[in-house]
Amino acid sequence: MTHHRTRPDRGRSALGPALQLVHTGRAPTRAVLTAELGVTRATAGAVAAELQGLGLITVDARPAVAAGAQGRPSHRLAVDPGGPVVLAAQVHADGFRAALVGLGGTVVATAPGCGDVDPDPVRVLRQVVAAGVELLERTGRRCVGAGLAVPSAVAEPEGTALNPLHLAWPPGAPVRALFAECLADAGVTGPAPGAPALGHAANDVNLGALAEHRHGAGRGAQHLLCVATGHRGVGGALVLRGRLHTGSSGLALEVGHLTVDPQGRPCHCGSRGCLDVETDPLALLDAAGREPGPESSLLHQARELLRTGFPGDPAVRDAAHLLIDRLGLGLAGLVNILNPDRVILGGLHRELLRADPERLRAVIAERSLWGRSGEVPVLACSLEHNSLVGAAELAWQPVLDDPLLIQEV
Amino acid sequence: MTHHRTRPDRGRSALGPALQLVHTGRAPTRAVLTAELGVTRATAGAVAAELQGLGLITVDARPAVAAGAQGRPSHRLAVDPGGPVVLAAQVHADGFRAALVGLGGTVVATAPGCGDVDPDPVRVLRQVVAAGVELLERTGRRCVGAGLAVPSAVAEPEGTALNPLHLAWPPGAPVRALFAECLADAGVTGPAPGAPALGHAANDVNLGALAEHRHGAGRGAQHLLCVATGHRGVGGALVLRGRLHTGSSGLALEVGHLTVDPQGRPCHCGSRGCLDVETDPLALLDAAGREPGPESSLLHQARELLRTGFPGDPAVRDAAHLLIDRLGLGLAGLVNILNPDRVILGGLHRELLRADPERLRAVIAERSLWGRSGEVPVLACSLEHNSLVGAAELAWQPVLDDPLLIQEV
DNA sequence: CCGCTTTGTTCACCGCGCGCACAAAGCGAG
DNA sequence: CTCGCTTTGTGCGCGCGGTGAACAAAGCGG
Numbered sequence: 108m109t110h111h112r113t114r115p116d117r118g119r120s121a122l123g124p125a126l127q128l129v130h131t132g133r134a135p136t137r138a139v140l141t142a143e144l145g146v147t148r149a150t151a152g153a154v155a156a157e158l159q160g161l162g163l164i165t166v167d168a169r170p171a172v173a174a175g176a177q178g179r180p181s182h183r184l185a186v187d188p189g190g191p192v193v194l195a196a197q198v199h200a201d202g203f204r205a206a207l208v209g210l211g212g213t214v215v216a217t218a219p220g221c222g223d224v225d226p227d228p229v230r231v232l233r234q235v236v237a238a239g240v241e242l243l244e245r246t247g248r249r250c251v252g253a254g255l256a257v258p259s260a261v262a263e264p265e266g267t268a269l270n271p272l273h274l275a276w277p278p279g280a281p282v283r284a285l286f287a288e289c290l291a292d293a294g295v296t297g298p299a300p301g302a303p304a305l306g307h308a309a310n311d312v313n314l315g316a317l318a319e320h321r322h323g324a325g326r327g328a329q330h331l332l333c334v335a336t337g338h339r340g341v342g343g344a345l346v347l348r349g350r351l352h353t354g355s356s357g358l359a360l361e362v363g364h365l366t367v368d369p370q371g372r373p374c375h376c377g378s379r380g381c382l383d384v385e386t387d388p389l390a391l392l393d394a395a396g397r398e399p400g401p402e403s404s405l406l407h408q409a410r411e412l413l414r415t416g417f418p419g420d421p422a423v424r425d426a427a428h429l430l431i432d433r434l435g436l437g438l439a440g441l442v443n444i445l446n447p448d449r450v451i452l453g454g455l456h457r458e459l460l461r462a463d464p465e466r467l468r469a470v471i472a473e474r475s476l477w478g479r480s481g482e483v484p485v486l487a488c489s490l491e492h493n494s495l496v497g498a499a500e501l502a503w504q505p506v507l508d509d510p511l512l513i514q515e516v
Numbered sequence: 517m518t519h520h521r522t523r524p525d526r527g528r529s530a531l532g533p534a535l536q537l538v539h540t541g542r543a544p545t546r547a548v549l550t551a552e553l554g555v556t557r558a559t560a561g562a563v564a565a566e567l568q569g570l571g572l573i574t575v576d577a578r579p580a581v582a583a584g585a586q587g588r589p590s591h592r593l594a595v596d597p598g599g600p601v602v603l604a605a606q607v608h609a610d611g612f613r614a615a616l617v618g619l620g621g622t623v624v625a626t627a628p629g630c631g632d633v634d635p636d637p638v639r640v641l642r643q644v645v646a647a648g649v650e651l652l653e654r655t656g657r658r659c660v661g662a663g664l665a666v667p668s669a670v671a672e673p674e675g676t677a678l679n680p681l682h683l684a685w686p687p688g689a690p691v692r693a694l695f696a697e698c699l700a701d702a703g704v705t706g707p708a709p710g711a712p713a714l715g716h717a718a719n720d721v722n723l724g725a726l727a728e729h730r731h732g733a734g735r736g737a738q739h740l741l742c743v744a745t746g747h748r749g750v751g752g753a754l755v756l757r758g759r760l761h762t763g764s765s766g767l768a769l770e771v772g773h774l775t776v777d778p779q780g781r782p783c784h785c786g787s788r789g790c791l792d793v794e795t796d797p798l799a800l801l802d803a804a805g806r807e808p809g810p811e812s813s814l815l816h817q818a819r820e821l822l823r824t825g826f827p828g829d830p831a832v833r834d835a836a837h838l839l840i841d842r843l844g845l846g847l848a849g850l851v852n853i854l855n856p857d858r859v860i861l862g863g864l865h866r867e868l869l870r871a872d873p874e875r876l877r878a879v880i881a882e883r884s885l886w887g888r889s890g891e892v893p894v895l896a897c898s899l900e901h902n903s904l905v906g907a908a909e910l911a912w913q914p915v916l917d918d919p920l921l922i923q924e925v
Numbered sequence: 926c927c928g929c930t931t932t933g934t935t936c937a938c939c940g941c942g943c944g945c946a947c948a949a950a951g952c953g954a955g
Numbered sequence: 956c957t958c959g960c961t962t963t964g965t966g967c968g969c970g971c972g973g974t975g976a977a978c979a980a981a982g983c984g985g
Contacts, residue, residue, distance in 0.1 A: 446763025
């Protein structure tokens with residue numbers, strides 16, 4: 108063996124950043140691409156041409172609008188709507204979802220979800236991949252990767268799901284490896300033509316945060332904190348400068364066990380009054396004196412309760428206020444530690460924010476240390492299926508880092 | 517105006533990374549520099565030659581030891597002990613300290629500390645800078661920057677000290693601007709010859725963490741969490757992939773108000789049982805039934821109490837165990853949120869770790885969620901004046917990012 | 926219609942880093 | 956001691972990505 112190079116020096120170095128700018132909608136024209144990349148117009152032009160040649164973006168010489176603009180109208184850059192896609196999938200307590208997602212976070216095709224609960228991850232993943240393959244065949248799109256969102260912490264770098272309890276899967280299931288295996292069996296290809304796709308897999312809240320950061324309410328944030336509930340428990344995620352912060356072993360932002368009520372109910376973690384058990388859908392139903400239904404409908408039930416009973420029904424109102432106060436306490440703690448410049452809430456937390464935004468913001472402002480931190484914007488998540496789009500982001504990432512991957516041998 | 521370039525394309529791009537490798541001791545020879553940079557030997561040689569020409573590193577053709585090594589012995593790369601220095605300073609409750617620090621974190625010269633407490637930051641900073649200038653004149657070294665460590669959160673990007681209470685300074689004092697002003701008045705130069713130095717300033721715990729990461733117990737850590745006490749209160753810091761994480765406005769890692777004892781004593785933050793008031797030196801003295809002395813000696817007093825009374829004195833032992841349990845709870849919470857791969861403790865926390873490491877590690881392992889997180893190494897900080905060295909790191913950073921700065925017009 | 930402004934493109938040039946050659950410096954076997 | 960063997964250091968030609976400055980193009984307004 109002669110010489111091992113870590114940087115294979117593949118092509119233009121500005122190619123990846125340029126594609127990311129178009130992908131996130133921050134480079135609508137070659138002119139702003141030039142400015143954002145900090146290169147000359149010549150280089151930006153060459154880069155755009157190369158991306159166009161790869162079939163990733165389109166250049167439209169006829170701009171629709173040019174109202175009052177000075178000088179020569181610029182050509183419009185956009186993600187190629189007919190370009191390659193990735194297979195994005197999400198498994199959750201209610202079943203799974205599969206879709207094809209193009210650049211720009213656009214969902215190209217969706218498979219009808221399946222509602223079965225199956226304790227065997229391999230069977231589920233086979234179904235997921237089969238649904239994706241069916242979409243690929245029907246649409247005839249080229250696939251350049253696959254990503255999976257899982258309602259569990261995923262350990263890095265192994266890619267094992269540590270607590271997929273809502274899925275009835277065994278703890279420690281090697282979801283990434285299993286997903287990759289199913290993809291290989293089904294012949295799903297990755298960025299490089301012909302080569303099998305890697306099985307990207309990560310936690311669903313993390314992926315939702317990533318999607319919100321790139322295409323949703325988190326756009327432009329430097330340090331984005333997301334907190335969301337499913338049916339049970341609370342998840343968190345942090346996006347730092349555009350990259351997901353998963354910690355050294357993928358277990359960061361396990362925010363469920365922050366203490367938000369010293370006198371609260373006991374938690375399986377050994378403490379009491381944890382965010383997990385004090386602000387999830389079950390906690391709302393409990394506080395409002397409602398009988399909880401089956402686990403896989405808790406979020407629905409709590410949501411409906413809020414929609415119909417807030418602020419009219421005093422029991423619902425008091426229960427919501429209680430949860431908002433506790434959530435605010437937990438968020439204030441996180442703000443003190445992470446100092447994000449934006450906070451996005453999902454699941455029931457989003458509904459709590461919608462119900463009484465002033466109260467939540469007031470609690471956070473009061474309990475976070477410095478006035479300025481208290482002014483951190485708290486927003487509702489804005490993407491329909493942000494975990495799914497986030498799974499697609501994961502799959503797109505290698506191409507976003509090096510677009511030439513999709514044409515290599 | 518013609519064209520604005522963001523990247524001035526100054527020289528070799530690998531120059532900065534190479535200097536950082538030598539600076540942190542990760543590139544003792546040209547051979548490993550080649551491997552670490554991922555370039556060819558030719559390029560690494562050219563880079564080393566350029567850094568040598570800048571007077572930043574030395575190349576020693578005669579290696580001292582070559583025991584049992586195969587092949588041609590490699591030349592040794594090292595930081596130039598006679599190279600430029602930065603002015604590093606630290607202000608604290610007991611006064612201030614000033615020093616000259618070269619590359620590699622080596623303290624070249626130290627000024628005798630001054631123990632005065634002065635409510636006027638400008639007077640203090642003038643003294644600090646005067647002490648530094650005296651050192652520069654005495655040693656005749658070239659100064660390429662200045663950094664200051666402050667026992668207060670420093671807001672970004674303003675550079676104001678939000679709560680310099682231990683210094684009796686007014687909250688919100690613009691330390692960075694004041695420091696820069698004093699430096700300019702004294703004629704202290706920055707990286708570019710002739711140009712005045714920027715006044716780099718940051719929180720002391722943050723800077724201590726940075727120093728530990730580059731030259732101390734944190735070397736090689738990907739995600740390093742540091743927690744330390746002064747005389748009162750608790751500070752935290754996080755180093756992510758070699759860069760300090762200060763959050764979006766410099767207020768990250770305000771860990772003092774994590775709840776570690778729901779029934780604990782009230783804190784000025786409005787809650788009770790905060791890490792701040794439950795694990796600082798005053799808390800130990802209180803728990804052991806000792807009368808606290810003056811504020812500026814609390815750390816000393818608590819340290820001595822532990823050294824002499826642990827584990828012999830039952831009151832001291834119980835008090836220490838209590839603090840260890842609470843500290844462990846707080847650290848477990850932080851580990852759950854940040855998932856670091858190493859934790860370093862300073863101040864009284866370091867002494868608590870020394871006193872009973874097993875107990876502390878057991879608490880963290882028990883309360884952090886996943887077994888693997890519980891195995892995160894918890895170490896004592898290892899540098900004598902880590903805040904001072906960290907202040908120097910801050911000042912060196914521009915040069916580490918672009919070594920050619922020190923020769924530009 | 927001609928300036929003005931901004932955008933896109935062409936082209937010569939330049940410097941960084943590669944790849945390869947060869948030299949240098951130790952070690953060990955014969 | 957000499958001859959391989961291994962690893963490290965260096966000189967040289969070259970490719971290529973990006974610059975910079977030209978020119979062309981495309982609207983707008985007087």
